[in-house]
Amino acid sequence: MSLRLAAVMVLSGLSALAEPRALLAGVGKYKAPISSLPGIEIDINNMRASALAMGFKPDQIRVLLDDAATSTAIAGSIRSWIAPSAGANDPVLIYFSGHGAQVEDQNGDETDDRMDEFWVTSDSEVVNGRVRGYLLDDEIDALLALIKSNRVLVILDTCHSGSGSRDLNGTVSKNAGMRGVIVRSAAAMDPPPAKRDNHVLLSAARDNQTAGATREGSHLTNEFAKLVRRLAASGQPLSLTAILPGLTQSVTRLKQDQQPVLSGNSNLRGVNWFFGGTAPSAPAPSPGPNPAPVPGPSQDSLDRILSRATGSISVTVPPTLRKGDVVSLSVNVPQAGFLNVVNFGDGDAEPIVLFPNRFVPDGRVEAGQVTLPGPGRNFRIRASLPAGAQSQNVRLYVFFTETDVNLFRQGVGEDPFRPLSPQGARALEVEAAGSSGLLGTKVAFTITQ
Numbered sequence: 527m528s529l530r531l532a533a534v535m536v537l538s539g540l541s542a543l544a545e546p547r548a549l550l551a552g553v554g555k556y557k558a559p560i561s562s563l564p565g566i567e568i569d570i571n572n573m574r575a576s577a578l579a580m581g582f583k584p585d586q587i588r589v590l591l592d593d594a595a596t597s598t599a600i601a602g603s604i605r606s607w608i609a610p611s612a613g614a615n616d617p618v619l620i621y622f623s624g625h626g627a628q629v630e631d632q633n634g635d636e637t638d639d640r641m642d643e644f645w646v647t648s649d650s651e652v653v654n655g656r657v658r659g660y661l662l663d664d665e666i667d668a669l670l671a672l673i674k675s676n677r678v679l680v681i682l683d684t685c686h687s688g689s690g691s692r693d694l695n696g697t698v699s700k701n702a703g704m705r706g707v708i709v710r711s712a713a714a715m716d717p718p719p720a721k722r723d724n725h726v727l728l729s730a731a732r733d734n735q736t737a738g739a740t741r742e743g744s745h746l747t748n749e750f751a752k753l754v755r756r757l758a759a760s761g762q763p764l765s766l767t768a769i770l771p772g773l774t775q776s777v778t779r780l781k782q783d784q785q786p787v788l789s790g791n792s793n794l795r796g797v798n799w800f801f802g803g804t805a806p807s808a809p810a811p812s813p814g815p816n817p818a819p820v821p822g823p824s825q826d827s828l829d830r831i832l833s834r835a836t837g838s839i840s841v842t843v844p845p846t847l848r849k850g851d852v853v854s855l856s857v858n859v860p861q862a863g864f865l866n867v868v869n870f871g872d873g874d875a876e877p878i879v880l881f882p883n884r885f886v887p888d889g890r891v892e893a894g895q896v897t898l899p900g901p902g903r904n905f906r907i908r909a910s911l912p913a914g915a916q917s918q919n920v921r922l923y924v925f926f927t928e929t930d931v932n933l934f935r936q937g938v939g940e941d942p943f944r945p946l947s948p949q950g951a952r953a954l955e956v957e958a959a960g961s962s963g964l965l966g967t968k969v970a971f972t973i974t975q
Contacts, residue, residue, distance in 0.1 A: 544613030546801070548577040549603050551590040553624035553648045560625065560650060567591060567912065568743035569623040569683065571875040572751035577619055579758045579939035581801040591913035595624070596649040597661050601669055609672040617801050618678040618725075620670075623744055625650075626684030627657075628733070643733065645684065671722040678725035679766075679799060680790070683746045685730060685737040726794035728766060729787040730777075738781040746786055749776040751875075758938050759947055763798035823877060823951040825870055828923050829968070831954045836963030841924045847973050853907040855922065857896045860965070863926055864889045865896065866933045866954075868946055871920040871973075873912060877946040880907065880922075882934040884942035889932050905942075909973045917974045926965040927957045 550573050554566030570591055577587050588607060590599050604620065612618050625646035645666070649659030670678060730737035730746035738745040753769050766788055774786050788795055840858040847853060857865065866889055867881040881898055882889040885905040899905050911918055925931070931953045937944025958964040 544616055545611060546582055546586050546616045546618065547608040547612045548580075548582045548587045548619040548621075549590070549600070549608060550574060550577065550587065550619075550621045551595040551600050551603075551624075551647075552622065553592055553595045553646070555592045556625065556646070556648065557651050559652075560646065563624065563739045564741040565739055565743040566623055567873070567914075568875070569747040570913075571873065572743060572747050573621050573623075573681070575875045575945060576751050576754040578941040579754050579945070580619070580764065580799055581617070581940055582619065583941065584943075589913060593648050594913060595622075595647055597645075597647040597659050598649070600645075600647060600661060601665065604669040605672060609669075609674070612673060612675040614674050614676055616675050616677070617799065618673060618675045619681070620678065621681045621683070623683040623739075623747060626682070626737075645682075670725050673722075673724060676724045677794060677797070679794070680725055680727045681746075681750070682727065683730045683737060683744045685735060685784075723791050726766060726788065726790040729789070731784045732787055735784055737784055745777050745780045745784060746773075749773055749780075752776075755938060755945075758800065759949075764800045765796050765798060766794075767796045823946050823948060825877075825921070827951055828868065828870065828877060831925075831951065831958060831964075832923065832966045832968055834955070834958035834964070835925075835966035836958070837965045838967045839924065839926050839965045841922070841967050841969050843922060843969050843971055845971050847909040847971060849909055849911050849973060849975055851909045853909055855898050855924075855969075857891075857898070857924060857926075859891050859893055859896050859926060861893045861928070863891065863928045864930050864932070865891045866925045866927075866931060867898065868923040868925075868933065869920065870923065871918050873915075873918065877923070878943050879933045879937050879946055879950070880943055882932055883944075884934075887932075887934060889934070890930075911973055911975065917972055919970060919972055922969050922971075924967050924969070925954055927954075928963075929957065929960075931957055 550570055552566040552570045554563045556562050570589055574587060574589065578584070588603055590596075590603065600622070608618060608620075622645055626643060627646055628643055643663045644657075645661040647659055647661060651658050666680075670680070728746075728750075730744070742748070750769075750773060753773060754764060757764050757769075770786065770788050777784055777786055839860065842856040843853070844851075855867070859865065865881065866879065868877045869880050870877040883905065886899075899907065931950075933946055933950040933953070934944055936947050936950040936953060938947045939945065954964060
């Protein structure tokens with residue numbers, strides 16, 4: 527399902543007592559003098575795509591970006607959204623991309639380096655030598671202890687030391703330069719919080735290293751997302767132990783002094799983080815020291831397929847939609863056959879197959895006017911915008927074939943609306959070159975507030 531067109535199933539009378547949860551938070555825009563970071567929205571897009579591929583449903587994912595990613599909002603989401611909802615066996619993903627910093631140990635629980643680490647959230651600021659608005663690692667431990675799930679994955683794409691300087695290749699070090707700033711007075715120190723061994727942590731760098739961020743996204747998040755896509759497409763499980771060697775080499779190739787670290791519950795490091803009943807459960811072979819990424823189809827590749835179509839079809843959709851509008855499109859189909867609809871908006875990480883989908887898995891249509899979603903189809907499509915955006919340009923690619931091409935079945939992951947896979951794109955190319963041909967049309971519209 528796309529970040530820009532939110533499709534929801536229409537059902538009533540259902541309530542979930544326990545379900546997986548994924549919290550994705552990122553901060554690129556900070557208050558001065560804390561330097562801003564590039565590419566954080568791309569990080570969030572990549573992690574949302576990864577969460578969907580892992581098995582999280584769209585309504586099980588919460589995104590907090592920039593101004594929304596305050597210390598209060600992040601802590602509140604864990605305390606009030608994750609903790610009451612995730613059962614003992616429900617997967618939980620907590621991700622943060624932004625600045626990190628260190629201060630002297632506040633309560634005597636850091637016996638190794640005598641330093642506490644903290645997340646620099648969007649409300650972080652220095653006032654009279656003290657930091658306001660932050661999440662200390664001790665606080666995170668206390669929040670994680672509230673979660674009933676025994677299967678929690680925390681991914682931290684930040685760092686805790688360094689100069690915060692930009693290097694020659696445009697990489698920004700994700701350190702706020704707050705080392706030594708007093709966070710709490712000695713009188714306010716708390717005893718170490720109770721901890722639960724219910725989580726595994728993937729950190730972007732060692733405590734004495736910086737993590738890189740670029741305008742194309744942060745190194746750890748980019749490489750992790752590539753591996754998730756590759757493993758999902760090939761049907762292999764997502765084991766942190768198995769991917770760590772290849773992930774480390776990919777990251778250090780981009781930034782030599784950045785080495786990802788895996789810590790926490792050792793039993794969770796080797797489990798399969800793909801869930802939903804279809805992903806393999808056997809231990810995955812290591813992707814190797816430098817696995818080749820499997821890129822998804824781009825807008826250029828969709829346009830190239832469209833240019834090879836033997837004809838077009840008529841598609842009607844409003845030229846402008848407001849956020850929250852229910853979307854309906856009308857397609858004039860020349861004969862009985864098979865229909866596929868793909869959505870791709872500006873800034874989207876990958877194209878999403880809107881039709882067919884889990885609710886209507888068969889793309890077969892009859893000749894004449896076809897309305898999507900249409901009567902009897904238990905889903906609807908709502909227009910939405912990325913966090914902080916006032917508008918977004920969106921393109922719908924509509925393909926008609928005489929033979930059964932089903933981009934949903936060939937899609938990546940188990941989400942109801944799946945990312946278009948390279949195999950699906952190749953199937954369209956085969957039809958374009960075949961005797962029966964391919965009909966296709968691209969329609970563009972804008973979503974506004």
